[in-house]
Amino acid sequence: xxxxxxxxxxxxxxxxxxxxxxxxxxxxxxxxxxxxxxxxxxxxxxxxxxxxxxxxxxxxxxxxxxxxxxxxxxxxxxxxxxxxxxxxxxxxxxxxxxxxxxxxxxxxxxxxxxxxxxxxxxxxxxxxxxxxxxxxxxxxxxxxxxxxxxxxxxxxxxxxxxxxxxxxxxxxxxxxxxxxxxxxxxxxxxxxxxxxxxxxxxxxxxxxxxxxxxxxxxxxxxxxxxxxxxxxxxxxxxxxxxxxxxx
Amino acid sequence: xxxxxxxxxxxxxxxxxxxxxxxxxxxxxxxxxxxxxxxxxxxxxxxxxxxxxxxxxxxxxxxxxxxxxxxxxxxxxxxxxxxxxxxxxxxxxxxxxxxxxxxxxxxxxxxxxxxxxxxxxxxxxxxxxxxxxxxxxxxxxxxxxxxxxxxxxxxxxxxxxxxxxxxxxxxxxxxxxxxxxxxxxxxxxxxxxxxxxxxxxxxxxxxxxxxxxxxxxxxxxxxxxxxxxxxxxxxxxxxxxxxxxxxxxxxxxxxxxxxxx
Numbered sequence: 001x002x003x004x005x006x007x008x009x010x011x012x013x014x015x016x017x018x019x020x021x022x023x024x025x026x027x028x029x030x031x032x033x034x035x036x037x038x039x040x041x042x043x044x045x046x047x048x049x050x051x052x053x054x055x056x057x058x059x060x061x062x063x064x065x066x067x068x069x070x071x072x073x074x075x076x077x078x079x080x081x082x083x084x085x086x087x088x089x090x091x092x093x094x095x096x097x098x099x100x101x102x103x104x105x106x107x108x109x110x111x112x113x114x115x116x117x118x119x120x121x122x123x124x125x126x127x128x129x130x131x132x133x134x135x136x137x138x139x140x141x142x143x144x145x146x147x148x149x150x151x152x153x154x155x156x157x158x159x160x161x162x163x164x165x166x167x168x169x170x171x172x173x174x175x176x177x178x179x180x181x182x183x184x185x186x187x188x189x190x191x192x193x194x195x196x197x198x199x200x201x202x203x204x205x206x207x208x209x210x211x212x213x214x215x216x217x218x219x220x221x222x223x224x225x226x227x228x229x230x231x232x233x234x235x236x237x238x239x240x241x242x243x244x245x246x247x
Numbered sequence: 248x249x250x251x252x253x254x255x256x257x258x259x260x261x262x263x264x265x266x267x268x269x270x271x272x273x274x275x276x277x278x279x280x281x282x283x284x285x286x287x288x289x290x291x292x293x294x295x296x297x298x299x300x301x302x303x304x305x306x307x308x309x310x311x312x313x314x315x316x317x318x319x320x321x322x323x324x325x326x327x328x329x330x331x332x333x334x335x336x337x338x339x340x341x342x343x344x345x346x347x348x349x350x351x352x353x354x355x356x357x358x359x360x361x362x363x364x365x366x367x368x369x370x371x372x373x374x375x376x377x378x379x380x381x382x383x384x385x386x387x388x389x390x391x392x393x394x395x396x397x398x399x400x401x402x403x404x405x406x407x408x409x410x411x412x413x414x415x416x417x418x419x420x421x422x423x424x425x426x427x428x429x430x431x432x433x434x435x436x437x438x439x440x441x442x443x444x445x446x447x448x449x450x451x452x453x454x455x456x457x458x459x460x461x462x463x464x465x466x467x468x469x470x471x472x473x474x475x476x477x478x479x480x481x482x483x484x485x486x487x488x489x490x491x492x493x494x495x496x497x498x499x500x501x502x503x504x505x506x507x508x
Contacts, residue, residue: 055377057373082379085379091374093369095374096371109378112380113378
């Protein structure tokens, strides 16, 4: 498998099961650096598990995973921490720490993991909050934020380390079309302005086609199609054709 | 049937092993930096100061009821003067530590179990891990340490609330003065009746913190797991407090023979 610098994330024969349920079976793909890979598939086909494997919240049962030049399945916790800081993760429900304000959520990792001064940390927090349009809401608790604001807050937290790779799990789920489009726009800006690699799990084909350069389609734990939208549309796999062309 | 017994025994042993490893990890992480002082402060407020009203009210009610129950019997045997002594020894040696432990298991154990399980279900724990932060050190260790530190202090509140209620009940019946009540109450109390039973509650605190954090932190059953974690936390913490109390009472009696009533 090729691990050159043009590849941000690489899966090589990755399998993952939970008990007797096989979620991923011998999955291999490469996500090009600076591009957006959208992962499509029906519910329960291992899309979110794939994101958690990338950021090492889960370990694969078999296979290898590279983040840039680091093979993460054999790394110890200390080294994993270094690799994780290359990535930001936008969770489906934002996963903000609900006993902290939005501002505290953002600065928590900066205080713990960097030697930055309070002024520098404030500057970074204000910058990412401005990027996502929440500069006026930093003192709010997560419970005071609407669904769209929570997503943007989750995105802000994912951006505090200026990640090279941004993982997004269902960024538009539960949002109206306009708000979902705003989130897509924020993701696109990360790609175009900072050359961030995006890996987006979504059911929203409309948004995926807008954001994605490459598409991976999962079905029953297998990667059944991979390529550009046009390539997936002409894939041999019926599920892949349906998923990419729906709507 | 035999196979079923085999499976359940295996599961029980697996569970004991997992909880033990969890407890060892807490102890190891207690002594390794970074120390989560801010989190510890938050948890001390949550576990300690917010439990004071419940503990004090329960101690007061229990103290009054105990005096009302024991008074008639002691009066019958001409031992009314011993009421303060019985009250203080009962509270310091056993009632205060045990009841405070069980109350805290109910209030705090269920809270820790539910909060951590909810954080697991809503991916907040994954969120913390994804930021390269150690969620175990950040969430579990301060909670357990807060329980260990708060438990003996809450026991003191329980003891003295019970004693105060005993005085109120007794003075209503016999017009005993506060000075005389306190003198009699502490007359037969030795430090060994007071210090070891109070400090043993730190073990209860460790049990409550560890068990409830284990159930909350390791839940994997979605929203159903939140309720289950809360219930299991209370049930197992309470059971282990009672069992460990028997062992600790024996240990204290062995180390301080004067403690035994």
